[in-house]
Amino acid sequence: MRLLLDARKIEDYGIGVYIRHVFGGLLEQPFEDIRVIHLAGKERLEVPAEKEISAHSANYDPREQIEIPWKCRHLRGYYYFSPHYIFPLLLRQRLIVTVHDLIHFKFPAFFKxxxxxxxxxxxxRQIKSRxxxxxxxxxxxxxxxxxMFSVPMDKIKIIYNGVADTFFQTSPxxxxxxxxxxxxxxxxxxxKNIITLLQAFRLISKLHPELRLVLIGISPQPAVQKEISRLNLEEKCxxxxxxxQPEVIRYLDGASLFVFPSLYEGFGLPPLEAMARGRAVISSPAGSLREVLADAALYFDPSSAEDLAAKIDLLLSDESKRHSYEEKGRQRSWLFRWPKAVAQHVHFLQALD
Structure with missing residues (x-):
C-alpha cells in the first residue's frame, strides 16, 4: 500500500496530537511507500527529504484546492489520508478521512x-461518496x-485515541x-463551557477559600475574561x-482535582491524561465523554453550576471517594494507548489493498 499523509495540521492541539502519534506510527510500518505533506516552515514529522511534500496553503485556505492536487499529481496509486474532513476536491488519489467530531452541527451558533x-x-457530504x-x-x-449524513456504518471504522507514554512514565x-x-x-x-466552571468555582470557593482554579490552554474568548472579572475571581483564577506537555504534567501532578465541563466532545483526551497522572476527574457526560471515561469519572449536569460545585465539594471533602476515582481513572487510562491505535489503523488500511 502507498500512502500520502496530510500532516499540515500538526501544530493544532487536538488533530496535531493525532498526527504525531498515528501518522508518526504509520511511518514505522512496512508500507510500500509513504509521502508526507507538511506546511513550509512549520513543525514536521521526521521523514527523508525525498518523501516530503512542502505546501504553502493551510487547511481551509482556498489555495489548497489547487496547490495540493498539483503537487501530488504524479503520485498515482496512492491513498490520500486526511486527518480532517476538509480535503482538496481535485485530488486524483483515493481518499481516507478521519472525522474527530461534528461540533459544527451540534452547536452551529458557536461558529461565525x-x-x-x-x-x-x-x-x-463529499466524503460520504468519495x-x-x-x-x-x-x-x-x-x-x-x-x-446526520447517512454515512453507512460499515464504511466507518472506530479507533479510540491514546494517551502518550510520557503521562505514564514521567516521575511525579x-x-x-x-x-x-x-x-x-x-x-x-x-x-467547552468554561463559564459554568467559573460560576461553580465561585460557589465552591466560599466553602474552600484556600482553593484556586488553574486554566491551561489557548484562551481567545473575551467572554471568559469578562466572566472572571464579573465574578471577582481575578486573584483566585x-x-x-x-x-x-511536560509543564501540563507538572500541573496535573499538583492538582487536587481535574474538571472537564465540555458540552460536546468527539473523544475527550485531557480527562484521560489527567487519569493517567492519578487525578480524580469530574466531567460532563456530554458527547463521547461517558463512552470514553466510563465509571472512572464523577459526572455532573453541565447546565448546572450548582451541581458541579456540589461534586467538587464531595471529592474535596471525602478523601476515600477521591482516592477511589483516582484508582479507577488510572486503570481506565491504561486501555487507551497510541501503539494500539496505530495497529488498528494498520489493520484497516491493509484491508483496503
Missing part, C-alpha cells in the same frame, strides 16, 4: 460566520456521522503552588495559556 458550518456540511475509508475516534462520532512532580487548586486543560471555545 455561518459559512464555516456550510463548508463543513459540504465536505462531509472516501474509501472513514475513521472516527468514538462510537459517538460514528453515530453522529451516520445520523512537586506541586507548582503552595495552595490547593482545581485544574482544567483545554481551549476556551464556547462549547489563574489562566496560564498554552503550556508544553
Amino acid at each position: 460566520p455561518p459559512v464555516k458550518v456550510a463548508m463543513a456540511r459540504f465536505f462531509l 472516501a474509501a475509508l472513514i475513521f472516527t475516534v468514538s462510537r459517538q462520532t460514528a453515530a453522529d456521522l451516520a445520523e 512532580f512537586a506541586s507548582p503552588y503552595p495552595f490547593p487548586y482545581i485544574l482544567y486543560v483545554g481551549n476556551w471555545k464556547p462549547h 489563574l489562566p496560564l495559556g498554552f503550556l508544553p
Whole structure:
C-alpha cells in the first residue's frame, strides 16, 4: 500500500496530537511507500527529504484546492489520508478521512460566520461518496456521522485515541503552588463551557477559600475574561495559556482535582491524561465523554453550576471517594494507548489493498 499523509495540521492541539502519534506510527510500518505533506516552515514529522511534500496553503485556505492536487499529481496509486474532513476536491488519489467530531452541527451558533458550518456540511457530504475509508475516534462520532449524513456504518471504522507514554512514565512532580487548586486543560471555545466552571468555582470557593482554579490552554474568548472579572475571581483564577506537555504534567501532578465541563466532545483526551497522572476527574457526560471515561469519572449536569460545585465539594471533602476515582481513572487510562491505535489503523488500511 502507498500512502500520502496530510500532516499540515500538526501544530493544532487536538488533530496535531493525532498526527504525531498515528501518522508518526504509520511511518514505522512496512508500507510500500509513504509521502508526507507538511506546511513550509512549520513543525514536521521526521521523514527523508525525498518523501516530503512542502505546501504553502493551510487547511481551509482556498489555495489548497489547487496547490495540493498539483503537487501530488504524479503520485498515482496512492491513498490520500486526511486527518480532517476538509480535503482538496481535485485530488486524483483515493481518499481516507478521519472525522474527530461534528461540533459544527451540534452547536452551529458557536461558529461565525455561518459559512464555516456550510463548508463543513459540504465536505462531509463529499466524503460520504468519495472516501474509501472513514475513521472516527468514538462510537459517538460514528453515530453522529451516520445520523446526520447517512454515512453507512460499515464504511466507518472506530479507533479510540491514546494517551502518550510520557503521562505514564514521567516521575511525579512537586506541586507548582503552595495552595490547593482545581485544574482544567483545554481551549476556551464556547462549547467547552468554561463559564459554568467559573460560576461553580465561585460557589465552591466560599466553602474552600484556600482553593484556586488553574486554566491551561489557548484562551481567545473575551467572554471568559469578562466572566472572571464579573465574578471577582481575578486573584483566585489563574489562566496560564498554552503550556508544553511536560509543564501540563507538572500541573496535573499538583492538582487536587481535574474538571472537564465540555458540552460536546468527539473523544475527550485531557480527562484521560489527567487519569493517567492519578487525578480524580469530574466531567460532563456530554458527547463521547461517558463512552470514553466510563465509571472512572464523577459526572455532573453541565447546565448546572450548582451541581458541579456540589461534586467538587464531595471529592474535596471525602478523601476515600477521591482516592477511589483516582484508582479507577488510572486503570481506565491504561486501555487507551497510541501503539494500539496505530495497529488498528494498520489493520484497516491493509484491508483496503
